[in-house]
Amino acid sequence: MQTSILDKYCDARLPWYTIYPTVSEFSAAVSAGACERWLRRLPGDDPVSLYLHVPFCRSICWYCGFPTQLTCRDKPILDFVAMLRDEIRLVADHVPQALPVSDVHFGGGTPTSIGPTAFLELLELLRRCFMFSKMATIAIEIDPRALTAEMAETLGAAGVNRASIGVQSFDPIVQKAVNRVQSEAQTATAVERLRRHGIRRINFDLIFGLPNQTVPSCVQSAKTAIAMRPDRLAVFGYAHVPSYMKRQRLIDEEALPDNAARAEQAAAVADTLVAAGYRQIGLDHFALPDDELTLAQKAGRLRRNSLGYSADTCKTVIGFGPSAIGRLGDGYVQNEIATGSYNQHIRAGRLAISRGYTLTDEDRLHAAIIERLMCDLQVDVSAICAAHGFDPAAFLDSAERLEMLAEDGVVDIDKGFIRVKQEHRFVLRAVASAFDAYLGRSPY
CATH class of the missing domain: 1.10.10.920 (Arc Repressor Mutant, subunit A)
Incomplete structure (x- = not known):
């Protein structure tokens, strides 16, 4: 180029x-009251998607632009799960009936940090409050460094059928520069454990444009990922905005590639994945020929939502947890970003909506x-x-x-x-x- x-x-x-x-247009003019009205107006027979944001991580990656927080203790996570359960009940009280669900996504943060027992109880509550389709996609984001054998077994038993694994780069020099040291063996073990328990739809996330990244290291990371044969890969360009995300100030700006180098990296990864049989989807996704994204693109029904590209055709997304964004018929709503503020609202028995937008x-x-x-x-x-x-x-x-x-x-x-x-x-x-x-x- x-x-x-x-x-x-x-x-x-x-x-x-x-x-x-975009979220920059959201305002406090859309409040919890508006969200309640919009929830009550949802058609009772239209499928919805559910998104649950778990903001906790055991380690903070410096490149990350999502609302997350570090904890080494279990208590803050368990306290949060109690609030999340209360929020689910609050939302269920405002919808006209138990809405049908076709898609569930646990994001974060590190959703598996809530542990096997709490995860099973949370999913059981969702199934009581909503009507899950037999073909529903239940997806979860995975940090392979923290995925235990017990948690992998729990996910399979709970009906999770898609996992998105954070990789970013297999280059140890790049990993150290962004505080995300993760071995190839850890990733391979996570993939093997998930597949062993029936979770065979696997996504990988890769990033280009990170400090000290080169075209050869990007290509090698792509080839290492290909060897594990995920169904799809998201290949994102790192967005360096330290004025907005303070943790990014820990990244050495002098080691970041310029626009021309970034484009070269992106093109090299794309060529590598396409040569291995993956189809390019939109701006930054790649999928095997039989993956839902590829089929949706062929049929002209590929969608874009707050998680990226999706084959999910639901018009409605209900978000749970701090910072979660919902898309209701009348517009968008977003929960409080800070976990403390989110907890205060839920504890008081009200939705934690902080802002939104009327379409x-x-x-x-x-x-x-x-x-x-x-x-x-x-x-x-x-x-x-x-x-x-x-x-x-x-x-x-x-x-x-x-x-x-x-x-x-x-x-x-x-x-x-x-x-x-x-x-x-x-x-x-x-x-x-x-x-x-x-x-x-x-x-x-």
């Missing part, structure tokens, strides 16, 4: 567009266009505008930076159909940002 294109359009501050509008018809239009771009690298703007009752010509004329992207050869535009050129997929977020009505920055 041309260095001038990278310099012009690569910007770590650009949103990842997992949701639209407009125009928001839904922008969201649909951005989602198709992020999922398919192309979008029929005219067709989506017509489906939402908007004038395509006026909408295209108002899209910021779109003409500039076309002039620079990043996109092709033909009668309202926009296609991102394959060689420029690395700047896909910049293309999506052309349709972001709230991106309060000057044009490129």
Whole structure:
């Protein structure tokens, strides 16, 4: 990719567009009261997804941008699980009936830190409060350094059928630079334990753009991952924003690769995975030909949500735990980020909503266009505008930076159909940002 294109359009501050509008547009104007009303209005027969955020880790990785906290003791975790159970009951009291569930995701943090007994009790409560589909996906994020044999057996017995394993890099030099020392053997043992207990759908997370990373080390990490044959891999670019995430200040900025090096790393990993039989999905995912993501992409029903790419077609996501984001019919809601504030609300018998956003018809239009771009690298703007009752010509004329992207050869535009050129997929977020009505920055 041309260095001038990278310099012009690569910007770590650009949103990842997992949701639209982005969290920066959320406000306290949407309160717990609004969430209660929105929950009561949910259709009783539409499947929903559940997301549970467990914020605790036994060790803090310096690159991490998620709300997490360190604890070496079990008591804070068990106290938190008690609050989480109370929140589940509170939400269940506000929905019209036991809603059908097609997808559950335990994220964090390190969700397995809650331990076997507490995890089984938590999942049992969810099953009592909601109606789980027989085909429901139950997924959990795994730190292989902390996955015990007992916990792996518990996950299998509880019906968990997908695990997302954090790897990031197998290079010990890179691992030390981000405080995530994790051997290949630890990862392989975790994979073997999960598969032994029936959890055969495995995801790996890799990161490029970390300190001291090189193209050869990225390729070697990809090859090591391929040898364990996960069903899919997410290959994220490290976003260095130390002004927002203080732990990232511990990372040596001088050791970070520049935009050109990052693009080279991303391309090398992509080539390695595709050569091994994986299909490229959207911006940063790769999946085997029979994986749900690949099938969803082929069928044109790949989705984008707060967890990234998904084959889940649920319109509703209910979030539990600190910082969790919910997507209800009328808009978005987010829980208190700080665990202490979250606990105070739940202990008082009220939902822990701190802010949210009420969607407009125009928001839904922008969201649909951005989602198709992020999922398919192309979008029929005219067709989506017509489906939402908007004038395509006026909408295209108002899209910021779109003409500039076309002039620079990043996109092709033909009668309202926009296609991102394959060689420029690395700047896909910049293309999506052309349709972001709230991106309060000057044009490129």
